[in-house]
Amino acid sequence: MNVMPGIATLSVGERKILQDFVDEHQLFYGPDPAIMRNHHLEPRTDMEDAAMKKHDDPHLLNQVRGRVISALSESFRMVEQMGAAPGAKWGDLVTAIFTASGDLSEISPAGIVTFAGVCQYPIKFINKYWTDDPSVGVRHGDGFIHNDSRYGGIHNTDQSMMMPVFHEGELVCWVSSTIHEGENGAIEPGGMPAKAESRFDEGLKMSPFRIVEDFQVKRDILTFLQNSVRDPKLQYEDVKVKLHACIRLMERVRSVIAEFGKDALVAYLRRNLEDTEAEVHRRIAELPDGVVRFNTWIDSTLREPALVKIACAARVKGDRMCMDFRGSSPQLSNRSINAVIGSTKVCFLTGVLQNIWPDLPHNLGVLAAFDFETDPNSLIDANNDAPCAMSLLPMFRTITVATVSFPKFIYGLPDGAKARATVTIAGQYNQPATFVYGGLTQHMDVTGNFCADINGNGQGARENRDGEHSVSPLFGFMCDTGEHELAEEELPMVRLIAQHLARDRVGWGKYRGGLGYEQMVTVRGTNMWGFMTGQSGSWFCSAPGLFGGYNCPAYPIGKVKDVNVFDWFAKEGNAARFPYGIVELMNEQPIEGARYLTADAGMTFELVEEGEIYMICQGAGAGYGDVLERDPEAVMQDLREDLISHESARDIYHVVYDERTLIVDVAATEKARAGERAARKARGRKYADFVADWVTEAPAEDLPYYGSWGDPATVYTGAGAARQMLDAGTIQPIFMADPRDVRIAELEAQLAAKG
Amino acid sequence: MKVLVTEYLRIDLDTEKWECRSCNHEIGNARGNYKEGLLVYDREPAEIHKPLLDPKRYSHTYTPNPKWCRILEFYCPNCGTMVETEYTVPGHPPVHDIEFDIDALKAQWATRKPVTERTPGKEPPRHEHHHHGHGHGAAHAPQKD
Numbered sequence: 001m002n003v004m005p006g007i008a009t010l011s012v013g014e015r016k017i018l019q020d021f022v023d024e025h026q027l028f029y030g031p032d033p034a035i036m037r038n039h040h041l042e043p044r045t046d047m048e049d050a051a052m053k054k055h056d057d058p059h060l061l062n063q064v065r066g067r068v069i070s071a072l073s074e075s076f077r078m079v080e081q082m083g084a085a086p087g088a089k090w091g092d093l094v095t096a097i098f099t100a101s102g103d104l105s106e107i108s109p110a111g112i113v114t115f116a117g118v119c120q121y122p123i124k125f126i127n128k129y130w131t132d133d134p135s136v137g138v139r140h141g142d143g144f145i146h147n148d149s150r151y152g153g154i155h156n157t158d159q160s161m162m163m164p165v166f167h168e169g170e171l172v173c174w175v176s177s178t179i180h181e182g183e184n185g186a187i188e189p190g191g192m193p194a195k196a197e198s199r200f201d202e203g204l205k206m207s208p209f210r211i212v213e214d215f216q217v218k219r220d221i222l223t224f225l226q227n228s229v230r231d232p233k234l235q236y237e238d239v240k241v242k243l244h245a246c247i248r249l250m251e252r253v254r255s256v257i258a259e260f261g262k263d264a265l266v267a268y269l270r271r272n273l274e275d276t277e278a279e280v281h282r283r284i285a286e287l288p289d290g291v292v293r294f295n296t297w298i299d300s301t302l303r304e305p306a307l308v309k310i311a312c313a314a315r316v317k318g319d320r321m322c323m324d325f326r327g328s329s330p331q332l333s334n335r336s337i338n339a340v341i342g343s344t345k346v347c348f349l350t351g352v353l354q355n356i357w358p359d360l361p362h363n364l365g366v367l368a369a370f371d372f373e374t375d376p377n378s379l380i381d382a383n384n385d386a387p388c389a390m391s392l393l394p395m396f397r398t399i400t401v402a403t404v405s406f407p408k409f410i411y412g413l414p415d416g417a418k419a420r421a422t423v424t425i426a427g428q429y430n431q432p433a434t435f436v437y438g439g440l441t442q443h444m445d446v447t448g449n450f451c452a453d454i455n456g457n458g459q460g461a462r463e464n465r466d467g468e469h470s471v472s473p474l475f476g477f478m479c480d481t482g483e484h485e486l487a488e489e490e491l492p493m494v495r496l497i498a499q500h501l502a503r504d505r506v507g508w509g510k511y512r513g514g515l516g517y518e519q520m521v522t523v524r525g526t527n528m529w530g531f532m533t534g535q536s537g538s539w540f541c542s543a544p545g546l547f548g549g550y551n552c553p554a555y556p557i558g559k560v561k562d563v564n565v566f567d568w569f570a571k572e573g574n575a576a577r578f579p580y581g582i583v584e585l586m587n588e589q590p591i592e593g594a595r596y597l598t599a600d601a602g603m604t605f606e607l608v609e610e611g612e613i614y615m616i617c618q619g620a621g622a623g624y625g626d627v628l629e630r631d632p633e634a635v636m637q638d639l640r641e642d643l644i645s646h647e648s649a650r651d652i653y654h655v656v657y658d659e660r661t662l663i664v665d666v667a668a669t670e671k672a673r674a675g676e677r678a679a680r681k682a683r684g685r686k687y688a689d690f691v692a693d694w695v696t697e698a699p700a701e702d703l704p705y706y707g708s709w710g711d712p713a714t715v716y717t718g719a720g721a722a723r724q725m726l727d728a729g730t731i732q733p734i735f736m737a738d739p740r741d742v743r744i745a746e747l748e749a750q751l752a753a754k755g
Numbered sequence: 756m757k758v759l760v761t762e763y764l765r766i767d768l769d770t771e772k773w774e775c776r777s778c779n780h781e782i783g784n785a786r787g788n789y790k791e792g793l794l795v796y797d798r799e800p801a802e803i804h805k806p807l808l809d810p811k812r813y814s815h816t817y818t819p820n821p822k823w824c825r826i827l828e829f830y831c832p833n834c835g836t837m838v839e840t841e842y843t844v845p846g847h848p849p850v851h852d853i854e855f856d857i858d859a860l861k862a863q864w865a866t867r868k869p870v871t872e873r874t875p876g877k878e879p880p881r882h883e884h885h886h887h888g889h890g891h892g893a894a895h896a897p898q899k900d
Contacts, residue, residue, distance in 0.1 A: 288758075288863065290855035297844060299823060307823060307844060408853050412759035414867050415874055423875050463762070464875040504807060505817060510762075539820035541804065541842055547762035548837040550826070553804040556815030583807045598808060598815040625762050626837040652803065677835030684794025684830045687849075694797065696846030703823070703844070710848040 029207070031150040031384050035124045036342045040368045041273055042101035042124075047170070048270040051263035064260055064268040068097060068106055071252030075245040076108035079177055082244075084237040086487070087180030090452035091479035095245055097253065097269065098123055098174040104364040105173075105269040110478035113353050113362050114395075115178040117346035119160050120364060121152020122208040123174050126162070136210065140166045143212025143243055145225075147184065148205045149388045154343050156184050156202050156389065157191030161242035163212070165250050167262045173269055175249040177242040182449030185229040186389060188605040189438020189448025194302035194534050195604040196387040197334040204228045212243055230438065230448045276365030283357065283419040284369065285319035287409040294405050297707075298393050299540035301335040302602035304739045307540065307699070308337070308379060309707025310397045314405045322371040323348060323401070326728055327712025328394075329379040331386050333733040338382035339391035345372055347395035350475050351402025355428070355460075356410070357421045358477075375715075375728045379706075383733065390534050396430040397542075399474050403427050403460065404544050411547075426460035426467070426507065426546035428474040429516055429619035431535040431601075433457070433555070435493075438605065439529035442492045451519075452482030453618060456499075458514035461507065461549060461624035466634070467514035469501055470618050492526035495519075496565070497580045502617045504583075504645050508652050509549030509623020510630050515643055516552075516618030518582050522565055523608050530608055533557055533616055535601035542619070549623030556598040557616050558586050563594035564611030582615045627652055628673045632664040698725075706734070756864055759873055760853060763831070763838040764789060768861050780833035788851045790829055793838055795849070798826040821845075 007015060044052075055061060075095040079088055087093065094111030098104055102124035107116040126144055130136040146152070147159045160178040164171050186193040186203030196202050204225065211221050217239055225239070226232035256265050291313050298308040311327035331338050339347075349367045353360060360366055374381035380394050407424045410417075433456075438448030457474050459467035473479050484495045499517040507513030523529045536542060541551035568591050569575050579585045589596050601616055608614065632655045638644045639662055649655050654676045656668035699705035704719040708728060715726045717734050726732070756768045763776050766785045773782040773789040783792030803826060806816035827841040827849055841849055 288855045289859035290853070293850045293852050293854075295843070295847075295850055297824075299820075408761065411761055411873065412765070412870065414870055462875075463873070504805070508803065538815055540824040540844075541800075541819055544842065545840055548829075548839055550803055550840055551842050553817045554815070554819045554824075555817065556808075556813075558808075586808050586813065596812070598813040600815065628837070647805070680796065680828070680830040680835040680837070681794065681832060684796045684828070684832070687791045687793060687795055690795040690797075691849065694795075694846065695848045699844065700822070700846065705844070 029129050032125060032128065035121055035128065036152065036340065039342070039345045039364070039372070041103050041277065041364060042099070044270060045101060047100065048266055051266035052270060054263045055267040060260070060264060061268040061271055064256060064264050065106070065272065067256045068253065068268070069109060071249055072097065072106060072108035073110070074252065075177065075249040076111055078245045078248060079179060079241055082241045083179055084234050084241070085179050085181045086449050086452050086482065087182060088238065088241070090455055090482045091476060092180040092455070093178060095175070095177045095249055097249070098176065099269045099273070100171045100173055102127055102174060103273055105272050107362045112178070112476045113350045114154055114346050114475055115158060115160070116176065116362070117349055117364070117367065118152045118154060118343055119162065119176045119178055121342055122146040122160065123162055123176070125151055126208050130208070138164050138171070140164070141212070141214040142210050143246060144208050145211040145239070146206050146208040148207050149343060149391065150199070150340055150384045151207050152342055154395065155192060155391050156186070156205060157182055159206070159238070159242070161239070161246050162208070163246040163250055165253050167254070167257055172257070172262055172266055173253065175246050175253065177245040179238055179242060181234065181238055183229050183231040183234060183438070183447065188532055189230055190436035190450050190532065191448065192436055192450065192534060193389045194336050194532055194602060196336040196389045199385060199387050202387055202389045211239065215247060217243060230446050233445070234447070272361055273363055273365040273368070276361045276363055277368045279360065279418070280366050280369035281319040284316060284321045286413055286417045286419045287316045287321070289317050291315050292405045292408045294401055296397050296400060296542070296544065297540050298337065298397065298536045299538065300536040300600055300602040301332055301337055301736065302390055302393070302534055302536070303335060303604065304704070304736065304742070305539065305600060306704040306706060310380065310394055310401070311708055311712055312401045312405065314409070316409060320371060321369070322373060324373040325378070325380055326373055326375050327708030327715065328375065329706035330715060330717055330726065330731045331377045331379055331382040331733040332706070332736055333386055334735050336387045336390040337379065337393045338386035338388050339380050339394045340384070340388060341372070341374060341381040343388070343391060343395055344380040344398055347398045347475070348402055351399035352406070354399070354474065354477055355403045355422070355425050356406045357419070359421045375731055377731050377733050386733065392432045392534065393536055396432070396474060400427050400430045400544060404546055407546060424463040424546070426509070426513060426549050426622040426624045427543040427551070428460045428621050429457040429543045429552055430474050431537050431542055431555070431619055433516065433535050433616055433618045434533070435519065435521060435614065435616070436532045436534065437491065437493065437529065440526050441490065442525035443490070447491070451487065452480065453519055455479035456481040456517060456618040458516045458552070458619055458621040460543065460546070460621035461509050461511035461513045463511070463624060466511045467621035469514040470499070470517050471514055492523055492529055494522050494524050496522060496613065500581060501643060502620070503581070503642055504648055505553045505555070505617060505620055506644060506648070507543060507545055507550055507552045507620045507622035508627050509545060510625025510627065512623050512630070512638070513543070513552060513621025515620050518615065518617050520582060520613060520615045522613050523610055524566060526610070528607070530605050531603070531614055532605040533601055533603045535616065537619065538600045538602070543622040545622040546624050548626040550627070551622050552620040555601055555617050555619055557601040557603055557614065558582055558598050559596070559615070560585070560591060560613040561595040561597065563591050564609070565591065565613055566611045582617070628654060628676060632657070632666070632669050636662045636664060756869055757871070758860060758864055759870055763836055766855070766857070766860065768857070768864060771857055775831040775834060775836065775838070777836040778831060778834035780831055782831070785855070786857050789853065790839070790849055790851070792832070793829040794832050796828045796830065798828050800824055800826050
């Protein structure tokens with residue numbers, strides 16, 4: 001609600017007149033904090049109350065649920081089969097159903113939780129602002145489109161179609177379909193502009209509006225949208241795909257109503273939420289009361305190196321759990337890595353459902369059971385002016401927070417505890433490790449999008465086995481990494497190696513994380529093409545180990561520039577000489593005259609010449625437990641599968657064996673490991689002594705640091721003379737210097753020093 | 756009554772002590788920070804995440820920047836088990852990661868049976884092959900018209 005100056009001087013009657021005037025003459029319908037900050041269930045409506053009194057048979061409601069889930073699954077497959085976006089082809093999508101009030105009640109079984117979770121915000125916006133607006137309205141056959149993350153969304157590359165479902169003139173529920181579309185006309189092609197310095201650099205910004213009337217796409221509006229992006233064919237096709245998935249879903253829902261009655265559907269949708277929330281409270285009550293704390297640092301803004309803190313204290317008291325993110329970095333107002341609170345919460349929900357309680361219905365009832373505390377104007381609770389195009393960086397960390405905080409509450413619970421729904425797992429790799437691309441294809445089409453490699457994060461190690469290699473993205477367990485051959489038919493990109501597991505890039509532990517794979521790509525058949533990448537973690541390891549396990553390694557980008565590898569391949573013998581691995585290629589440097597370099601894996605868009613090579617890695621999941629407890633035979637198996645080197649087997653795992661036969665010397669290994677345990681005791685220092693020497697008052701002077709240090713109430717920003725200390729509760733957004741200006745100043749200083 | 760907390764830690768509710776699960780060593784007061792009873796080592800990250808690319812040629816080598824990232828290794832002072840690792844920024848106070856309300860924990864476990872060994876949590880359901888007596892895979896073969 002607006003706070004008007006001088007309102008305190010007015011009488012009650014005058015205040016009402018003024019408020020009514022303001023309400024009736026709203027200048028601008030921006031994102032509504034009352035919607036965006038509320039993650040709890042809407043109050044039960046009279047329709048829901050009556051329906052639930054009429055239908056309290058759980059078997060009947062479960063039958064309805066089965067029908068609805070089948071319908072969601074069907075509509076999901078429709079989108080996956082027909083969608084044009086790479087994200088749609090490889091599972092980066094969801095269909096979902098919401099109550100009439102807009103609460104997410106159920107998602108398609110293989111769908112992306114975050115997409116459906118954030119979609120409830122625009123539905124609630126439509127309910128609140130458009131339903132009774134005579135210039136808009138909400139009618140049977142309408143379809144609303146949306147992509148602006150400030151109204152609910154992860155980032156503006158995701159587009160949703162939302163349709164109301166009516167029965168005898170009464171709104172009974174909403175259905176939706178969401179795809180990571182990619183291209184959206186932003187300052188960089190591909191939909192995730194790391195370079196965005198304001199929200200106006202993020203491209204197409206669709207607040208929720210009607211694009212479909214009477215089940216037909218309004219062509220005039222569609223044409224405007226097509227003109228707003230680099231890939232008009234994609235925009236057209238996927239609007240229709242999402243629309244028809246919604247229509248099919250609506251047909252199935254209406255057949256459920258025909259068979260079971262409207263009240264059975266309404267009762268199921270609401271009870272699904274209330275029962276889920278109650279179950280989450282029961283599970284929280286099983287946990288110990290107390291606090292689990294976890295800190296993680298993003299090491300890049302994608303424009304410059306920076307240590308950007310995400311702090312979390314998870315507090316349990318009875319059946320309540322509060323995720324306290326205070327002390328995290330301030331909002332960086334001219335960088336793309338901010339997130340609004342609605343998105344942050346839903347990503348946390350994903351972490352809970354993906355790795356902690358996957359057996360729960362995937363709906364708002366889970367999230368509603370939690371409380372959150374944040375600092376307004378912080379990186380994960382940014383204001384509406386902040387660009388959020390690469391919000392993935394902080395939001396993926398909130399998935400990680402759930403993954404590694406909960407096990408410390410859950411591990412000791414009795415076998416029968418409901419909170420022990422799955423095995424304990426270390427952190428999955430948590431970076432969007434993929435190439436975003438854009439330019440002119442070999443078919444003379446202008447396009448921009450991203451590669452499905454983003455879906456190949458290595459899984460964290462589990463308490464009873466190793467993590468799976470490149471299994472899925474941490475935000476969706478059923479996504480795939482795509483077929484490169486299909487991509488090469490459409491795009492001028494050539495894979496020089498195909499999903500080659502990255503040897504020795506391992507999250508070590510008693511059980512190791514799953515490995516990631518190398519991506520080595522070049523360009524052919526175009527005179528205008530470029531790449532960007534959005535990984536952090538090139539200097540600070542991003543995926544955390546658990547219970548003594550190590551994190552994943554640090555991952556850079558590698559480049560071979562100023563050469564056309566296809567010309568080089570054409571010379572006799574060179575194809576056989578080419579080392580099909582990043583490490584070998586970079587260390588051996590077989591291509592004469594080329595320029596080899598590595599850099600931070602957060603790279604803004606740059607043009608690529610034909611035959612230049614760009615390389616990144618999908619990352620490994622983190623390790624679980626003490627490396628000295630790893631079964632020596634499992635280490636030998638890692639050697640057989642070429643996952644690790646002999647050097648790592650010896651130095652990390654302390655296994656003694658014959659390198660030729662891979663036969664373990666059990667006694668010598670036990671002796672070596674006993675020796676290492678003794679060495680630990682000799683080199684380890686008493687905690688109090690260590691802390692006395694280790695802890696500093698503040699981050700090192702030259703460290704570009706953003707966030708709290710020891711005390712979450714005080715937040716540091718920047719380095720050197722520009723560093724500020726702020727009260728966490730009243731932090732203001734930070735503006736970063738232009739990296740080019742910084743570089744120019746450095747060079748000018750060097751010139752000045754030389755006279 | 757003893758309550759498991761992690762792979763290597765438990766709390767003895769009677770003595771109110773943290774204990775090492777590997778060697779039964781009494782680590783410290785359960786109402787305090789278990790890390791205070793462990794040994795700490797500031798690990799050079801390049802020893803764990805080795806520079807796979809030639810550091811003489813490249814700025815980034817798959818190894819963390821040691822001025823930005825350190826690995827604190829926490830060892831049991833009795834058996835040398837690595838109880839916890841903490842990746843942190845140089846000089847940052849080690850995080851007090853587990854702080855339980857011991858009185859509430861006692862009340863919670865008053866009605867629970869002791870658990871001395873963790874059995875792993877549930878595995879996700881896996882596809883089972885059914886035997887139909889007509890050869891492996893036949894049940895999945897496409898039907899002919």
